[in-house]
Amino acid sequence: MKIINNPAKSEWSTLCKRPQLELDYLEGAVTNILNRVKKSGNEAIRELTLQFDKVEINQLQVSSQEIEEAIALVPASLKSAILSASKNIEVFHSAQRRPIERIETMPGVTCWRKATAIQKVGIYIPGGSAPLFSTVLMLAIPARLAGCEDVILCSPPDRSGKINPAILFAAHLTGVKKIFKIGGAQAIAAMAFGTESIPSVSKIFGPGNQYVTKAKQLISQEGIAIDMPAGPSEVLVIADEFVNPTFVAADLLSQAEHGADSQVVLATTNNQMITLVKEEIEKQLLELPRQEIARAALSNSLCITFNTKTELIQFVNEYAAEHLIINTKDCETLVDQIVNAGSIFLRTLYTRSGRRLRFRHQSYITH
């Protein structure tokens, strides 16, 4: 991680630029994939799956037998964690249902807003080295609570033609009935245009690599809605001198291990915290199964000190992190000054006899 002390405001916009691996050929390659799927449906999907996932798939839809097998494969401890997360997400989203409020703007004219579930939605779940079963929960549970009629899910098959069991378990748990073994831009194309086996949807949700993101951007110009163009993952942690560097390091690593193109940023007014956190990161890295990926991400990453908290908050608002973690004594007042962030996590620690620590507040982190 690069250390930057008290950067001048003129340097902020450069510091806020994300490392980008924009590939020149990307748009052309993705357009080609979209056109092939539009024209040849399942046949194109199978060819592209062979090309990119190196596996021949005859039956694109996951069978109920495959789901049963997957459920049996997921370890009990992981099942229990997924169930616990699922319950929390359901409690949180259930509270978002609100009664319709009618406003009489002038005598005889009554106006109201009504939220209606999108009938057909598609969920994309990346596979590969880090299967995002958490994203299944974060997307499929709100879809079920909203009352979406058709929810379809695409996720890439591995070389043996299977989807990660934890993804299938989470999908089954949340009531997703139609699951397809398709990844990449071809999955986005299938859900956007439909094929002989895959129904087309009105809106596509979920993160993905550059191909998936570009495909989502391109189909959004053809009248299919998307949630957002997800970039590489990132986190910015604000830490002061009162907090535990072990936790700051773990929070930074939580996104660094997402991918080599992730960026993590530590912002602090305390120089010493940087030294402590860097030591902790080195310690924790040794135990990380995805150590190499995290190290690559850290090489794009920043530790920045600021003279004042005011300046620090201004920078944080300019950076506009996808995930922001505030780990300071005064986090509950600092959070009111944040105007630009995807999600905010307040880590308030109550230390009892130097050992007992617990989370106090947590914002909703979407993935």
Add this chain to the structure above:
Amino acid sequence: MKIINNPAKSEWSTLCKRPQLELDYLEGAVTNILNRVKKSGNEAIRELTLQFDKVEINQLQVSSQEIEEAIALVPASLKSAILSASKNIEVFHSAQRRPIERIETMPGVTCWRKATAIQKVGIYIPGGSAPLFSTVLMLAIPARLAGCEDVILCSPPDRSGKINPAILFAAHLTGVKKIFKIGGAQAIAAMAFGTESIPSVSKIFGPGNQYVTKAKQLISQEGIAIDMPAGPSEVLVIADEFVNPTFVAADLLSQAEHGADSQVVLATTNNQMITLVKEEIEKQLLELPRQEIARAALSNSLCITFNTKTELIQFVNEYAAEHLIINTKDCETLVDQIVNAGSIFLRTLYTRSGRRLRFRHQSYITH
């Protein structure tokens, strides 16, 4: 208007296709405009304004003197209508502010959602033959209520280098301080990238022609948010045998007069209503100042009969109209079956002694 009786379901997707004037050269032309503004700022803006709006603009920002002059030019009756609309919109949007609700998902973990105003927003208001001062109200009032710090507005100048007075009056009324005489794709570029005089914004709102829409789509791929890609205007009216064809005709013409590329659709289970509405349209057309535009739009437009209300509603949900008007005796039950529409207007008429008519319910129509 083309009359279609009981179309087979297999024809629905064709009927749902909007008339499109997709221009091959559009993307290239707009990309060129974006690049010029990115590179040369105000200089490019001035050149493009001369090219497209046929006027030389030295001072891009509207001066306070120009605003005063515009206020003096707006007729009292229009001012009063704008004030009345402004009050209604404010009442409606004020009711959307909600207290933060904290949910304890498990002991010690509290989650909540918090809406924060976008600090810098840009509003695009089309000029030309139909200056959309209503759109100024619909966008600038929510921005003010939300607490957006910087609200900038761009609208094209006429040949004398002025913005329509009603637009300036509405902008002044709603507290917009920075108004620029810039139209088309160059306005979107200016707000997206910023220039020497125009601050860049985080999100751009407002409708526009194909150049504006394409520019919004392209800049949305560079990290600037947009509200949505607005297409040509459209309305679908559901009418039964119990309603007044004068109103149905007026509702159809309200969007037909928007532009030659608008589409209006009448859906009914009553054949006779089509004859009555077509007669009424012919009568009302004669009094319309934008008769030619409305006639062109009507040539792309449809009257469709259905055997049953169930089928009619299925079609309406597949068409997914931007503006839907339900003008039937049972509109308050029909509306619960609508799952796809931008905005819905329920026209319930209570006729007393054959004369007294009043609106009963109205949904919020965004523009």
